[in-house]
Amino acid sequence: MTQAVHGKEEGNLTQDNPHYGRITSFSLRGSRLGDKYEKLMQERGSEFTLQVPAGFAHATIAPGARIDLQEVFGRNAPIVVEVGPGSGEQLMHGARMHPEWNFLAFEAWAPGVARCVHHAIQADVQNVRIAQLDAAQALPIVFGSPLAPAALQTAANDPEKAGEPQFAAEVWTFFPDPWRKKKHRKRRIVSPAFAQIVASILAPGGIWRLATDWANYAWQMRDVLAQSPWFDLQYLGKNPDAADEGLYVGGFAPRFAGRALTRFEERGIEAGRPVHDFVAVRNEVPILSQAVPEDPWLAAKAQGIEVLADRGGERAPSSRRGFLKAQAATAEHKADQSSQGTADGAAS
Numbered sequence: 074m075t076q077a078v079h080g081k082e083e084g085n086l087t088q089d090n091p092h093y094g095r096i097t098s099f100s101l102r103g104s105r106l107g108d109k110y111e112k113l114m115q116e117r118g119s120e121f122t123l124q125v126p127a128g129f130a131h132a133t134i135a136p137g138a139r140i141d142l143q144e145v146f147g148r149n150a151p152i153v154v155e156v157g158p159g160s161g162e163q164l165m166h167g168a169r170m171h172p173e174w175n176f177l178a179f180e181a182w183a184p185g186v187a188r189c190v191h192h193a194i195q196a197d198v199q200n201v202r203i204a205q206l207d208a209a210q211a212l213p214i215v216f217g218s219p220l221a222p223a224a225l226q227t228a229a230n231d232p233e234k235a236g237e238p239q240f241a242a243e244v245w246t247f248f249p250d251p252w253r254k255k256k257h258r259k260r261r262i263v264s265p266a267f268a269q270i271v272a273s274i275l276a277p278g279g280i281w282r283l284a285t286d287w288a289n290y291a292w293q294m295r296d297v298l299a300q301s302p303w304f305d306l307q308y309l310g311k312n313p314d315a316a317d318e319g320l321y322v323g324g325f326a327p328r329f330a331g332r333a334l335t336r337f338e339e340r341g342i343e344a345g346r347p348v349h350d351f352v353a354v355r356n357e358v359p360i361l362s363q364a365v366p367e368d369p370w371l372a373a374k375a376q377g378i379e380v381l382a383d384r385g386g387e388r389a390p391s392s393r394r395g396f397l398k399a400q401a402a403t404a405e406h407k408a409d410q411s412s413q414g415t416a417d418g419a420a421s
C-alpha cells in the first residue's frame with residue numbers, strides 16, 4: 074500500500090500549496106476495505122502496489138519524491154498508465170494480452186486498489202502495479218515530468234538541472250466518473266489542466282485513449298482534446314455524431330480493440346447510452362514549466378502565442394475582449410464547416 078495519509082486532509086488545497094493539478098474527481102465514500110480485503114492487502118498488497126512517501130492529503134504523493142519505474146517493475150519495458158481502473162477488469166485484460174508491457178494504475182479509492190490486487194493475484198500477472206494515488210496530483214511526480222513541483226522549482230532556478238523525466242507509452246482513461254449534475258461537472262477528471270498533465274508524461278507519439286458512455290462527457294472530452302495544444306486528436310472532422318452539443322468537429326474513434334467489456338460499459342449499453350472512444354496522439358509541442366491558466370486569453374499568452382489584432386491595417390496587440398471574440402468566431406466557423414461537411418456527406 075502507499076503510505077498516504079488517510080482520512081483527515083492535511084494542509085489546505087490553495088494556490089500556496091506546492092501541489093499542482095489537485096482535481097477532486099473521486100469520492101471517498103465507502104472506503105472501508107472489510108476483513109477479507111484487509112487481510113489480502115496485509116499479506117500480498119506490497120507485491121502489487123507502489124510504495125511512495127505520502128503527500129499532504131489523502132491519496133497524494135510527497136512533492137519531492139523520486140520514483141525509479143524500472144526498479145519498480147524490475148525491468149525496462151513500455152509503460153501503460155491506467156487512470157481510475159476501478160476493480161481492474163481492463164487492467165488485467167491489458168496485462169494478460171501484453172505481458173511484454175508494464176501496467177501502472179492510479180486508483181484513489183482504497184477498495185478499488187484492493188480489488189485490483191485480488192484480480193492481479195487471480196490473473197497471475199507479474200506486470201501490474203497499482204498506486205493508491207490521485208492521478209492528477211501524482212502523475213507528474215511519479216514520472217518526474219516538467220510539471221512536478223520539484224522540476225518546476227529547479228527549472229525556475231536552473232533549467233539545465235530539471236531532472237530526467239520518465240515516459241509512458243500510453244495512458245488509458247476509460248469510463249471516468251461522469252459527475253452528471255451540472256454543478257459537479259467541474260469535478261470531471263478530463264479537463265484542459267488534466268490534458269496538460271497527461272501530455273507531460275507522454276513522449277511525442279505517445280497515445281491517450283479514452284472512452285465514456287455519457288454523451289455530455291463525450292463532447293467535453295472531444296472539446297478538450299481538439300483544443301489541447303499538446304495532442305492531435307485522431308478522427309477530427311470524421312465520424313460526426315448528430316447529437317453532438319460541443320464544437321461539432323467529430324473526433325470519435327472506433328471502439329478500441331484492446332478494451333474489455335467492463336461492468337461500467339455493460340451498464341451504459343443496457344441503459345441505451347452509446348459509448349464514445351477517443352485516441353489522441355502526443356505531438357511535439359513542449360510542455361511549459363508552468364500550469365496553463367484556464368482563461369483562454371491568459372493561456373494563449375502563457376504559451377507564447379502572439380495575440381494580435383488588425384488595427385487599421387496594422388497588427389497590434391489585441392485586447393482580451395477582441396481575442397475572445399475572435400476565438401468564438403473561429404469556433405463558430407469550424408462548426409459551420411463541419412456541419413456543412415456532414416450535410417454534404419449525408420447528401421452524397
Ligand SMILES: C[S@@+](CC[C@H](N)C(=O)[O-])C[C@H]1O[C@@H](n2cnc3c(N)ncnc32)[C@H](O)[C@@H]1O
Binds near residue numbers: 099158163206262338
Ligand atoms: C467509474 S469508475 C471506472 C472504472 C474502470 N475504468 C472501468 O471502466 O471499469 C472510475 C474510477 O476512477 C477512480 N478515480 C476517480 N478520480 C481519480 C483520480 N483523480 N485518480 C485516481 N483514480 C481516480 C474512481 O475511484 C473510480 O474507481
